[in-house]
Amino acid sequence: MNLSQIELLRVLQETGLNLSKAAEKMHVVQSAVSRQLQLFEDELGSPLFVRKGKKLIALTPLGQQIMAEVSRINQAKLNIHNIAQDYINSERGIIRIATTHTQAKYFLPQPIQRFREKYPGVRIYIVQASPEQLIVQLHEHKADIAVCTERVQDDHDLVTQECYQWHHAVVMPTNHPLSEGDISYERLARYPILTYSFGFTGRSNIESAFAVAGFHLDIILAAADTDVIKTYVRLGMGVGIIAAMAYDALMDKDLIIRDLAHLIPKSTTKIAYLRQHYLPQYSRQFIQELLLAAGKSQ
Amino acid sequence: MNLSQIELLRVLQETGLNLSKAAEKMHVVQSAVSRQLQLFEDELGSPLFVRKGKKLIALTPLGQQIMAEVSRINQAKLNIHNIAQDYINSERGIIRIATTHTQAKYFLPQPIQRFREKYPGVRIYIVQASPEQLIVQLHEHKADIAVCTERVQDDHDLVTQECYQWHHAVVMPTNHPLSEGDISYERLARYPILTYSFGFTGRSNIESAFAVAGFHLDIILAAADTDVIKTYVRLGMGVGIIAAMAYDALMDKDLIIRDLAHLIPKSTTKIAYLRQHYLPQYSRQFIQELLLAAGKSQ
DNA sequence: TAAGGTTACGGCGATCGTAACGATC
């Protein structure tokens, strides 16, 4: 057994068990990886993959168990380099933040700016993806930290930390009937609604609140992105239910915002990272910066 | 980085940071390991060891952090082979039990015999050591399972499971004054005592019980081993405080045993193994057998 | 001076690349 065989197994999973693509990713010819896989299976004495003809189509039960250990080794291997790098120069490095559009545009700018002032040598990558994909990014070591509202709490391989709480609001053009008077489930349900795609930015909270109250929302447009929603609201297509913090007092002067805290339960945005992933000094500092911006200093 | 470098770091720890001995253990010449260590440190960009002249005398702070990851890799490496082996033939293998003399002689024989009947292909090694060393044996992968009364509960890397509870008893030659009447702290404290060495087989319970009651035991001989204690009791050196189960009705007919459950709190013998250590099918079965023998079936 | 560690260099073998072949969609 050697580390490149371990690496190969990892890459094979990423490439959907395609040896040719794995070879390409590992910068060797295809025959090399083919042989390495054979050698490894011979050493273990039992195949790791189910083959259909010559193609690999699935992991064997043994393969699945082995793969869990393989991930640990890969994780530790990455950690070793990161720890060393952090030790040599804790002022320089990369931090890869996986998050959604809304967080990237309306929450992260301030903490990122403050972080940059303290750590000008750290490059910041923002990996934008759907909440579902954010978790995958972490697991595949494509991102170090995720900032995300949905879907992180169940995963036991993740450390999660509450960042801040927020609520939804409704935005509409000026002179819209909803700009006056109390807003109830019933009143809101009368209008065509524009809001987030399913699985995004507290959308599940919106759904369930109206379901519990016994009303059906007529969602005529769903987008991943607050700005898209605002655009169509401006076109008069309906009213938008968005995260309150995504209303910009300056840029959105032409829209009216009204709070929905009394209708839709608050959402919680969390910080998540892999439990066994080594976070350099500056990454831990970045998390502190996020908590600070969220008002949870310490 | 490659696995033999990782292995080298492990071996270096085992040999007290001695490159020559590490080389011997790894079946290569000394210059080879010297170079591999240099290459690895160069790759990381920072030394892992504090050197005095040319000798390695300690881990650097970086080295300590790295070493934690190294252990994970080694653990996973072992697991991979064990999982494969278990998959190929779950009827054959080795199980290494670290335990003390008392357990090996008075508790393990029955469950081991029953286990052998079910798994005749599994070889059983009993690694005898002091309770302190048992834990070390687990950590150094010299043993798979420990059966032990003391010192296992605090270690967070171990999974522990209660096996059975027992209490101490006093043994003495026939016609000894203590063979008649109630036994109190005070009465017992009048005689010279022979019992287990410190850290062995519930010795701490004996100490604390008498300390709390305000009496001092005159322990004139301490041994790791019940049989040694009995031998000196037979010579008339004093009375022995031993684990009740270590009295053999047949072999020890010449000794009188009297219960001390009312004086010394019960002890609990536990089963322990490393959290991230893969236990083959038969090892899990062996644990079941231990629990069964302890009356905790299932 | 013995024990522990480093450096230089030649030889060997593991692993790679090329290439030709086999199978499956």
Next chain:
DNA sequence: GATCGTTACGATCGCCGTAACCTTA
């Protein structure tokens, strides 16, 4: 016939062993 995988064989590069040298108890 395009994609994917295997097998054979020569070439290469990494790693080991020998050996000479350095350093400290």
